[in-house]
Amino acid sequence: xxxxxxxxxxxxxxxFAADRLDAAVDLAHRGKLDVMxxxxxxxxxxxxAHRDRLADPRRGYNHLLDRRMRALLPVxxxxxxxxxxxxxxxxxxxxxxxxxxxxxELGISGLRIACIEGDDVxxxxxxxxxxxxxxxxxAAIERHIVGMNAYLGADAIIPALDAGADVVIGGRLADPxxxxxxxxxxFGWKNSDVAALAAGTLxxxxxxxxMQITGGYFADPGIKDVPDLAxxxxxxxxxxxxxxxxxxxxxxxxxxxxxATVKEQxxxxxxxxxxxxxxxxxxxxxxxxIEDHGNxxxxxxxxxxxxxxxxxxxxxxxxAGVLAEAGVSYAGPSAGARGRLAAxxxxxxxxxxxxxxxxxxxxxxxxxxxxxTAGKANTDSEDVRLRVAIRTTSREDAELLLxxxxxxxxxxPAGGGGFRGVITPAIMTKSVLINRTIVHPTFExxxx
Amino acid sequence: MNPxxxxxxxxVRDIAHARAGDKGNTSNVNVWVYDPAxxxxxxxxxxxxxxxxxxxxxxRGAVTRYEIEHLHGLxxxxxxxxxxxxxxxxxxxxxxxxxxYLILGLKLDEKS
Numbered sequence: 001x002x003x004x005x006x007x008x009x010x011x012x013x014x015x016f017a018a019d020r021l022d023a024a025v026d027l028a029h030r031g032k033l034d035v036m037x038x039x040x041x042x043x044x045x046x047x048x049a050h051r052d053r054l055a056d057p058r059r060g061y062n063h064l065l066d067r068r069m070r071a072l073l074p075v076x077x078x079x080x081x082x083x084x085x086x087x088x089x090x091x092x093x094x095x096x097x098x099x100x101x102x103x104x105e106l107g108i109s110g111l112r113i114a115c116i117e118g119d120d121v122x123x124x125x126x127x128x129x130x131x132x133x134x135x136x137x138x139a140a141i142e143r144h145i146v147g148m149n150a151y152l153g154a155d156a157i158i159p160a161l162d163a164g165a166d167v168v169i170g171g172r173l174a175d176p177x178x179x180x181x182x183x184x185x186x187f188g189w190k191n192s193d194v195a196a197l198a199a200g201t202l203x204x205x206x207x208x209x210x211m212q213i214t215g216g217y218f219a220d221p222g223i224k225d226v227p228d229l230a231x232x233x234x235x236x237x238x239x240x241x242x243x244x245x246x247x248x249x250x251x252x253x254x255x256x257x258x259x260a261t262v263k264e265q266x267x268x269x270x271x272x273x274x275x276x277x278x279x280x281x282x283x284x285x286x287x288x289x290i291e292d293h294g295n296x297x298x299x300x301x302x303x304x305x306x307x308x309x310x311x312x313x314x315x316x317x318x319x320a321g322v323l324a325e326a327g328v329s330y331a332g333p334s335a336g337a338r339g340r341l342a343a344x345x346x347x348x349x350x351x352x353x354x355x356x357x358x359x360x361x362x363x364x365x366x367x368x369x370x371x372x373t374a375g376k377a378n379t380d381s382e383d384v385r386l387r388v389a390i391r392t393t394s395r396e397d398a399e400l401l402l403x404x405x406x407x408x409x410x411x412x413p414a415g416g417g418g419f420r421g422v423i424t425p426a427i428m429t430k431s432v433l434i435n436r437t438i439v440h441p442t443f444e445x446x447x448x
Numbered sequence: 449m450n451p452x453x454x455x456x457x458x459x460v461r462d463i464a465h466a467r468a469g470d471k472g473n474t475s476n477v478n479v480w481v482y483d484p485a486x487x488x489x490x491x492x493x494x495x496x497x498x499x500x501x502x503x504x505x506x507x508r509g510a511v512t513r514y515e516i517e518h519l520h521g522l523x524x525x526x527x528x529x530x531x532x533x534x535x536x537x538x539x540x541x542x543x544x545x546x547x548x549y550l551i552l553g554l555k556l557d558e559k560s
Contacts, residue, residue: 044534263478264465264466264478267478270478288519373505391538
């Protein structure tokens with residue numbers, strides 16, 4: 001740690017599966033970090049990863065693991081920065097083994113890579129298990145289950161850190177827990193120190209989406225201008241022993257950290273601000289203080305907390321067939337009228353000619369699409385795109401949709417062009433609760 | 449930030465900024481005023497009743513408004529407001545990421 005062991009520096013090097021890498025390498029080089037967290041797993045990402053693993057037992061981890069590790073391992077090893085990541089997705093063991101191979105290829109010796117397992121609870125849950133936040137049970141879904149993963153907390157990560165891991169790779173590690181664990185380990189916070197745990201969870205919550213706190217996902221030209229977003233920097237948290245922190249970023253990077261960027265992230269995907277549940281603590285963000293010190297330095301403090309929940313949340317992924325989407329564009333005078341005619345033709349063909357029973361979504365992008373159900377439309381556009389979509393378990397129906405939309409090129413209104421169609425596998429996820437006493441995370445160290 | 453002059457304000461966007469997130473079929477949008485002096489105006493303009501009234505086909509479930517008084521922000525939690533959510537929605541934006549601009553696009557009534 002820097003400054004006589006008083007400040008612990010954590011950086012984010014990825015805030016989602018497809019996040020940028022070059023800014024992470026820059027942060028690893030110049031950030032003087034104790035820990036870099038790579039958060040790469042969404043609710044559904046893990047379910048898709050299970051499908052990858054079923055297809056090939058050596059896969060099922062993040063597709064960008066090779067690229068991220070090749071770029072970051074040498075720098076983090078040289079600077080003594082510990083990497084903590086959930087890139088293991090549905091196969092942390094394969095991810096750890098692959099990371100060891102990469103480290104060896106790079107000539108890094110003495111690297112300790114901890115693989116955390118135990119989040120896969122598919123053998124532990126009853127089919128009669130009710131859903132957490134809606135009616136129904138697992139069995140009642142009657143679809144193929146692709147995976148069940150419990151959100152593991154800081155207590156699953158700390159033993160690996162205490163054993164001297166340089167890299168910690170898990171699967172469904174809860175996002176804020178990856179930040180809280182090294183703070184608990186370094187500052188000696190116990191499970192009973194709920195205020196400190198809440199403070200560390202606040203740091204994790206603010207940091208876990210990467211650039212969403214340094215100016216990413218914020219710009220609105222003319223009213224919220226952000227400098228040099230093309231070279232936006234990842235965030236750094238300088239955390240004190242009481243859990244209060246300064247959120248900042250490297251000099252000479254794009255973006256900014258202000259009270260406003262911190263506020264938008266504070267309640268991102270939060271419902272009741274006084275009751276943010278994680279595996280580690282029930283955090284209360286409703287009295288958080290945000291002080292903008294200028295120069296991309298914002299201090300956050302005053303998170304409160306109550307003890308952690310008795311249960312862990314489990315994401316259950318089900319096979320949901322495919323999403324089929326296809327489109328054709330119209331431009332120039334009467335583009336909207338020709339697009340509407342195309343929509344009528346496709347609807348008639350799919351429903352009447354072919355008797356398709358699925359819900360069909362037909363949008364006119366440029367006139368009304370994202371906000372169609374909200375009832376908003378812009379009728380004077382001269383550049384519109386017909387978009388047709390269905391969800392189905394029938395491959396044949398999916399292909400039929402693409403075929404019918406493409407047929408508009410010769411059989412539809414004048415001047416249609418730019419057909420594209422795509423069929424993507426779909427996953428449905430549901431949440432259930434599991435008693436934490438029956439979930440037993442473990443770690444194994446892989447060394448080079 | 450916020451160069452909009454007082455006599456040119458017509459939308460919620462002119463006094464506030466927002467971010468949307470999703471959990472299943474529940475959307476949440478947090479909304480913050482640029483100038484604390486506008487917080488009372490924001491609260492009068494963005495009521496639960498108005499959100500439900502403006503988008504009746506979209507807002508199919510309960511809407512809850514949380515107030516963060518000292519930071520001058522509101523958090524709207526809208527159940528069953530994502531056309532099924534990312535698991536089921538046929539909306540191109542199946543996460544409802546753009547819902548922040550549904551709220552910011554509402555007309556601002558300065559005299560409310």
